[in-house]
Amino acid sequence: MKNIYKYLLASVIIINFTSCTSDFEKINTDPHGISEESLTQMNNNVGNEFGPMFLNVFNVTPAWNFQLQQNLIGDVYSGYMTPPTPFAGNVNNMTYALVDGWNGFPWSDAYGSIMPQALNVKNAVALGGDPDGIKFVYLANIIKVTAMHRVSDIYGPIRYTKFDDFATTGEYDSQEVAYNAFFNDLTEAIDGLKAYEGDVQFIPFDMSDFEGDIASWRQFANSIRLRLAIRVSKVNPALAKTQGELALASDAGLMESNNMVINTGFPHPLTVISGSWGDIRMGAEMESILTGYNDGRIETYFTPSEDESLAGDYKGIRMGIDIDAKGQYGDHAAIGGVIDGETMTWMTAAEVHFLKAEAALRGWAGAGDAKANYEAGVTASFAQHGVSGIADYLADNTSTPADFVDALNATNDIAYASDVKIAYNDAGTLEEQLEQIITQKWIAMFPDGQEAWSEFRRTGYPRIFPVVVNNSGGTIDTNTQIRRINFVQNEKNTNGENVEEAIGFLNGPDTGGTRLWWDTGASNF
Template identity: 40%
Template sequence: MRGLIYMIMGLMFVSCTGRFKDLNTDNTGITDEDMQVDLNHLGIPLNVIQQGIYFNYDYGKGKNWPYQLMQNLSADMFSGYMHDYKPLNGGSHNSDYNLQDGWNGTLWENTYAYIMPQIKRLEDSTRLKYPAVYAVTEILKVEVMHRVSDYYGPVIYTSFGNKKMIYLPDSQQDVYYRFLDDLKTAVGILENHVNLAGYTPEFSRFDLLLDGKVESWIRFANSLRLRLAIRMAMANPDRARQEFVDAFADPHGFFEEPTQQVAVTTDNEYTNPLGEINRVWGEVYMNASMESILNGFDDPRREAFFEPCPDDVLLQDRDGRDSVRIPLKGQYRGIRQGTMFAHTLYSALSKIYVNVRTKPILMTAAEVWFLRAEAALRGWTTEDPGICYEQGIRCSFSQWQVPGVETYLQSDCRATDFEDAFTPGNNIKARCLVTPRWDDAASDEMKLERIITQKWLAVFPEGCEAWAEQRRTGYPRLFPVRYNNSRNGCVDMEKMIRRLNYPSSILDNDNGQYEMLVDALGGPDHAGTPLWWDTGRNF
């Protein structure tokens, strides 16, 4: 039956369109009878939505490359995690802020063409008859769309799929409030289904992210509430604090144990697109900022995150003879963003660990401990920020099954300067100022830098969340690009990229829609405009 679901999904993908006005029309040829077989009307949309968070579809044009464009060549790189070894576009592209619209519009276009229509379909069909499925749909909707909003800013959310086909944008402030309201609604519905005798949730057999239990989805929703509340800590401190406290007090809890995480299963047809790009295409390598911090901290997770360089490199002289040996074998080495390199020598550096069977991680208990640490630092709870911080590190080490956490917690190791393996002109002094050891006597700003730096390590390899938090706080302190080719210099090299501009397809096809989005943004539609929660200060 799962094979039938995937076959029908394939038909859906081919037929979808990116124009808002067409998204309410079902052109798949699937009959109502098809959708009712064996709960397909629930299973098909749920599969589409869950896989759509970490996009990996073949809708007639191939798999994996959509993810590369949607995330790997943007958030994964901008977060300081990864870099491609190839000199794409002649060496000038997103890496040096010469942003490629054909890449950067894909998250918006694919989400609205393939994922949001199925969310709307499921909302309409489950609201009354299958309330638990409706609640899970709302949680998934928030998980999908907060990522889109964190890329671009204002989005089409509350008016998507309305019968009048008038798609008014929500400002990021308004949509974040709606995200939180939707999560609270979902939790309220699911709480009515906890401990019901003989009850098996209709979504259980289609659950690709958790274990099919109502309680797990409540914990996921509450964890998301904590994440979003912290994100708006400086944009609206009072509401952020109240939202955090309310979610924190929910008796059903949130993620706390290392085994509690949200990850897309690869047990069936789904494969990890990052693994394909990495293992088959060979295009995912360590970022220089990762090298500086992991090597400097002598972090045991380094061996779980990346592979050491396989061999030394022999460079040839002008006569084509090997003349210079670059010692690399066994080292962990990365690529600095924005250097406009025109060679392929970086293929000798450290690849990421991910393969096609690796479950794509979306949220972990370790992240939640760091959310708690920041909340305690801000005085939102009575918890001790240092204890939460250390528990977050312990949780991360346990998740990755690496030893040495107690030694690491007492470490005063610091980030190392970056030395490019081949081009000394790319060398740069370390930027990260903190050590792993917690310091109660440090300033709040230094404590926050510790919390976010370790959260950045714990969130790996989920670049969307890492990039959002780095923009919000400025931590960890990443290396700036060496060359800044942003349009009209719109990106400050030290402040770094703040968002992606809206797809040109909106401007070309619906100028009125585009103007409403830019008006809701409250600034020019370029990569230097900060988002609502990006206030430029932390206290």
């Protein structure tokens, strides 16, 4: 089975590479004397591979694909959103009855439109004979790491370092090995692209607001390096500090004044899922925190409930409750103007400031002051969403998250488990300061639930409510909550031997209750 899988996948990759390279012979001709025509053709062939990558870090169309890649996994487990729809008789991801037919999409999107395309870029550049083509490899690898760390943060072990070799393409890396490879790929890209600052050849292929500016791409890659350094700070403090301080000291800089936004050409899929289908609504935790804080961002993130009995309140739904029919909670708060337009945000300046705030708490050189970074993060988020009143908000030392009250069923009511405040308390314990940082970071990263879920699993913040209905059959502890998604069924069917090896890289069985490598469950400090 292992060999059959290798040959099948090799054939798929070869076909994909051939179909995307319309002038293969020209690319492979006369590498020592490249004509302008052949160079242009090579760049076009390489550049065409970037489109699928840009559109599949977050799958943007069709909306149901995004719903399965992101919305019914990270978006709901983060506390950001909850469906009013009792899919499959309410026996689904929200009640911990993990649906294999749904949960394979993060994997299939990555291995259909990210990893093969990055390999195609690498191969086309090697065949093209232009040494400056390496810049495209660096750029592809930045996107690849951006996508694949998200995939790893869903499943754990992934196919990454051995993917490019037909003999080993089905083999998995442990998450530790994958993360080390992410750092290596990012470092090579950040360092290697320095020589190409000012180069214009990526402009026609860049779907981001960077518009082909290589210096901005270096800055983004360096910011992702800081994100991943913080991610591993509990499981490998030495590695985290090394990589984090590299990011903080790099001449590439960090995204402290701009966001990474992709111009997709398609409406944000949440406009369809929330607006047209009515299949997603405000999460209970969002209601508790934003209303408790009197946070002005609520007006951008959500629309008031349409249920007349709620008098225009912003009402959320607790995940994992007993829902009989969509009509029960369907008129609760929908997703607001934050998703208007044809763009997808990959990373924000606000997140970078919060990363620096935690790095300062951990004593990393170059991180600056935790309070200053925290306040800069909140300020950047307010500015991003056009919200006023930042000075009063940052000075608020009394508001706390509200307890959640279900509008229809008191069984689902629950007290918020913390009185974490807004005004930064630099006299608090490290744990108290971290809770403030992560709570505001969680607010600022909306609507990227995947990243928010990862940070909750790593830190325990903010305080996500446990499910009321747990249909996992005991594989997921209600109070510990879901920690990962089990390996993809299609992989088990076609690549079973390697999946079995990958299960051995986990700290437990292939279930949603097993913690990932960086999710230690231990104290944050």
